[in-house]
Amino acid sequence: xxxxxxAVVLLSGGMDSAVVLAIAKGEGFACEALSFDYGQxxxxxxxxxxxxxKQIGASGHTVLSIDMRPIGGSALTDxxxxxxxxxxxxxxxxxxxxxxxxxxxxxxxxxxxEVKGASDxxxxxxxxxxxxxxxxxxxxxxxxxxxxxxxxxxxxGGAPLEIHTPLSAMRKSDIARKGLELGVDFSLTHTxxxxxxxxxxxxxxxxxxxxxxxxxxxxxRDPLPYPVA
Amino acid sequence: xxxxxxAVVLLSGGMDSAVVLAIAKGEGFACEALSFDYGQxxxxxxxxxxxxxKQIGASGHTVLSIDMRPIGGSALTDxxxxxxxxxxxxxxxxxxxxxxxxxxxxxxxxxxxEVKGASDxxxxxxxxxxxxxxxxxxxxxxxxxxxxxxxxxxxxGGAPLEIHTPLSAMRKSDIARKGLELGVDFSLTHTxxxxxxxxxxxxxxxxxxxxxxxxxxxxxRDPLPYPVA
Numbered sequence: 001x002x003x004x005x006x007a008v009v010l011l012s013g014g015m016d017s018a019v020v021l022a023i024a025k026g027e028g029f030a031c032e033a034l035s036f037d038y039g040q041x042x043x044x045x046x047x048x049x050x051x052x053x054k055q056i057g058a059s060g061h062t063v064l065s066i067d068m069r070p071i072g073g074s075a076l077t078d079x080x081x082x083x084x085x086x087x088x089x090x091x092x093x094x095x096x097x098x099x100x101x102x103x104x105x106x107x108x109x110x111x112x113x114e115v116k117g118a119s120d121x122x123x124x125x126x127x128x129x130x131x132x133x134x135x136x137x138x139x140x141x142x143x144x145x146x147x148x149x150x151x152x153x154x155x156x157g158g159a160p161l162e163i164h165t166p167l168s169a170m171r172k173s174d175i176a177r178k179g180l181e182l183g184v185d186f187s188l189t190h191t192x193x194x195x196x197x198x199x200x201x202x203x204x205x206x207x208x209x210x211x212x213x214x215x216x217x218x219x220x221r222d223p224l225p226y227p228v229a
Numbered sequence: 230x231x232x233x234x235x236a237v238v239l240l241s242g243g244m245d246s247a248v249v250l251a252i253a254k255g256e257g258f259a260c261e262a263l264s265f266d267y268g269q270x271x272x273x274x275x276x277x278x279x280x281x282x283k284q285i286g287a288s289g290h291t292v293l294s295i296d297m298r299p300i301g302g303s304a305l306t307d308x309x310x311x312x313x314x315x316x317x318x319x320x321x322x323x324x325x326x327x328x329x330x331x332x333x334x335x336x337x338x339x340x341x342x343e344v345k346g347a348s349d350x351x352x353x354x355x356x357x358x359x360x361x362x363x364x365x366x367x368x369x370x371x372x373x374x375x376x377x378x379x380x381x382x383x384x385x386g387g388a389p390l391e392i393h394t395p396l397s398a399m400r401k402s403d404i405a406r407k408g409l410e411l412g413v414d415f416s417l418t419h420t421x422x423x424x425x426x427x428x429x430x431x432x433x434x435x436x437x438x439x440x441x442x443x444x445x446x447x448x449x450r451d452p453l454p455y456p457v458a
Contacts, residue, residue, distance in 0.1 A: 062299050063299075064295075064297075064300070065295075066293075066295045066296065067293055067294045068293075068340070070291050070292075071293070071340045071344055099339075099341075099344055099381065100336055100339040100340035100343060100380055100381060102380070103336040103340075103377070103380045104333070104336040107329055107332040107335075107336040108300070108333060110329040110332055111297070111329035111330075111332075111333060114328040115328055134379065134380060134381055135379075135380045135381070137379065140376065140380055143372070143375050143376035143379050144380075146375070146376070147332070147375070147376045148332070150363065150364075150366065150368055150369040151329055151331070151332045151363060151364045151369055151373075152328065152329055152363055152364070
């Protein structure tokens with residue numbers, strides 16, 4: 001390392017975490033990207049994460065294989081159907097919620113932070129678009145940071161751990177605008193919960209609908225090849 | 230389930246977590262045991278966990294494969310030598326510390342708890358014998374529980390999550406005595422950090438030394454086949 005402060009950045013391959021990585025990099029951190037191969041149905045997500053880490057210039061990229069299938073309980077890891085064009089988007093906890101997912105992801109980020117000497121973790125949670133997920137709320141993130149400061153060596157005399165959630169209060173349109181400002185190549189990112197052949201986005205799952213709306217609201221073109229309606 | 234309250238019990242295959250499982254069972258919980266295959270060098274630990282879950286009567290036993298080797302940083306997952314007969318046992322943070330291990334394990338326990346409808350998690354941390362590990366301290370466990378209550382569906386209107394650490398204030402001798410009272414077959418458990426051929430304990434790593442001392446102090450025989458000094 002070149003004397004820069006190191007941050008661990010959770011990188012899914014989606015639009016939000018790509019913008020988070022660009023923000024962390026823009027704040028001067030040497031960024032250690034961290035992605036998970038967790039039995040998600042779409043390996044194109046991981047491929048996207050690799051491309052994004054390269055494009056934005058992460059110092060390192062760790063991919064951890066973790067098996068969440070024996071836990072199940074979500075349309076993203078289990079055989080539950082992904083809902084399409086649902087009218088109640090944003091209400092309640094969606095079936096795509098993976099139990100304790102952010103808690104598990106942050107715990108690995110904490111382990112990597114300790115090994116890499118990082119006292120900063122960046123995660124792209126959003127309290128607006130995903131209000132249905134309990135583990136995206138600011139009070140959850142605050143409680144996590146509090147716990148993390150007690151969990152590790154750095155919690156015993158080192159620098160206090162900080163968890164950064166730069167997207168927390170941003171609308172999808174703000175995230176798109178910020179990413180475009182920072183030069184994020186959104187054509188590399190993967191957002192869809194239920195992609196078509198060759199990883200092309202379906203255009204109608206919750207994730208696609210929110211993403212498309214975000215670009216539309218700022219009058220920008222989303223470079224992904226959605227099906228023509 | 231037969232109407233009993235369900236608890237998730239972290240089970241390593243060691244002496245401590247075997248006693249925790251027996252305690253949880255004795256308190257009337259239907260126990261879902263949870264073990265990890267995480268690149269620990271000794272697969273005999275997992276075999277021990279399976280035998281222990283069966284002997285004590287867990288309702289279920291989930292084994293999750295997780296890859297912690299890319300994170301490294303510990304003698305238990307990496308190529309760092311396990312210290313023997315060290316004079317400063319109990320001082321500082323030992324090299325056998327795995328970064329954020331309990332945080333990662335508890336996070337999976339939380340996910341399983343959510344799926345199984347459990348609001349109780351049992352973990353065999355001990356604040357006395359392992360004072361060098363930051364993630365065994367009561368203040369850490371309290372902060373974890375606080376975070377966990379905010380992390381999950383049950384944290385949004387369900388029963389508040391409890392983390393039980395029945396061994397926290399017990400000496401190794403108390404743990405041995407309690408296990409014997411509850412009928413734990415300690416010959417099935419595996420404790421050694423650096424076993425000989427066929428999984429036999431070395432007798433001289435920190436874990437073996439603490440265990441042997443515990444049995445000695447209450448004048449009981451540890452059934453494991455240690456090498457003759």
